[in-house]
Amino acid sequence: MDSFIKHLYIHVPFCKTICSYCDFCHVLYNEKLVDRWLKRIKKDLENKNTEYETIYIGGGTPSCLNNKQLEELLSIVKPFSNNVQEYTIEVNPETIDEEKIIILKEYGVNRISIGLQSSNDRLLKLMNRKHNFLDVKNCIELLRKHNINNISLDIIYSLPTQTMDDLKKTIDDVLSLNVPHLSLYSLTIEKGTIFDKLNYSSLDEETEADMYEYIENILIKNNYVHYEIANFAKEGYESKHNLGYWNYDDYEGVSCGAVGKYKHHRYTNPKDVLSYINEKDIVEIEELTNSEEAFENIMMSLRTIYGLDLRLFKERYKIDFLEEYKDAINKHENDLIIKDGHCICINREILNSILIDFMG
Ligand code: SF4
Incomplete structure (x- = not known):
């Protein structure tokens, strides 16, 4: 268990x-x-x-x-x-x-x-x-x-x-x-x-x-x-x-078409219902690198008004967010704010273009 x-x-x-x-x-x-x-x-x-x-x-x-x-x-x-x-x-x-x-x-x-x-x-x-x-x-x-x-x-x-x-x-x-x-x-x-x-x-x-x-x-x-x-x-x-x-927690995904994430792996259950019922489904497992997970975490968390928890980020990836992404943060100083240990996007309409600068 x-x-x-x-x-x-x-x-x-x-x-x-x-x-x-x-x-x-x-x-x-x-x-x-x-x-x-x-x-x-x-x-x-x-x-x-x-x-x-x-x-x-x-x-x-x-x-x-x-x-x-x-x-x-x-x-x-x-x-x-x-x-x-x-x-x-x-x-x-x-x-x-x-x-x-x-x-x-x-x-x-x-x-x-x-x-x-x-x-x-x-x-x-x-x-x-x-x-x-x-x-x-x-x-x-x-x-x-x-x-x-x-x-x-x-x-x-x-x-x-x-x-x-x-x-x-x-x-x-x-x-x-x-x-x-x-x-x-x-x-x-x-x-x-x-x-x-x-x-x-x-x-x-x-x-x-x-x-x-x-x-x-x-x-x-x-x-x-x-x-x-x-x-x-x-x-x-x-x-x-x-x-x-959005907090990028692990989660369990059960049944055909469901996706789950667990201990640095993402698994995708195939969409075919009969294969699932007949236990002939082959689950696709993708290993996520530390930098992939760090980026995905940023991408998901900046979608919310609570933003990215910097302490949790460091704990998860051993990366100091403010140091590692200082260029991107400076470039988007009008779109991102750092407050109470979180990085918050205040211009979410353009989040996708902001995220490009956080890609490794
Ligand atoms: S077809 Fe079914 S799963 Fe798709 S939107 Fe309609 S009710 Fe939802």
Whole structure:
């Protein structure tokens, strides 16, 4: 048993329908296939760490499992959730109901991430999403009825044909729900997705930047903290699991398509669901050098308002950050501040160009 890994991610690869933008690891839901996958998950989780601080069940669509399967999954995970502070599951509004919420509650799930994406019916249809805004509203009401208040919504912007007014309406609708956490992603059209096959493209860079600026301003005005480039939270509702990634902690990734990092190695489980179920999956393991890890740590940590912990950085890589990167720090003296033992990026819109100067 290893006692160092604090974070567990489990990928549920099943979905009831396939969204136009999606290139995550997914297959269409099939009851028998899910039953076989559950057996493999059970085997996979044997001998894992029992002291996780955060658990995140993502997908895919974990909520598309039937009640019995959902209960089975959560009971497999139960031995690892004894000390968990944050236990998240992703749901799609059309595949969750009160019975499932009762099951989630019973097993200690205390945070729900809902795929809203947009409140605009036309754009939802374009994305091949099968819910509408009212479904999301009803879902949130049900969660609150069962005292699950730590709710996050996923939203996509820069969608093909989306106008600024469309975005503003979605943000207004989102604000009316008053959930404590929001993740907003600009659309990237990945190869092989339905959008790609239909030759759709996201909006031009200038419109996308305007949308980002609009989102940031209005959410900050409404008391959300812009704590990570794509994430906003009311105070105290930042995602502990995702903060683990940005803090560059080690984490366990279980099931097809999941990635994990452990003791200077990153492993990637192949996306093929059948190979995983049949135990024919070959996990790709990449050894990370000290300088690669140091750079990745900088890259991840500068995404947040908390920045890079300089003491931890020295402890991890035996590198004095201020000395080693003094040229880059000087060059970006207007973009980076050193405060309370942290290096914080105050100009995250240009983070990628800043990072070039930190590359070895
Ligand atoms: S976006 Fe989510 S729900 Fe849609 S196909 Fe991808 S994994 Fe499934």
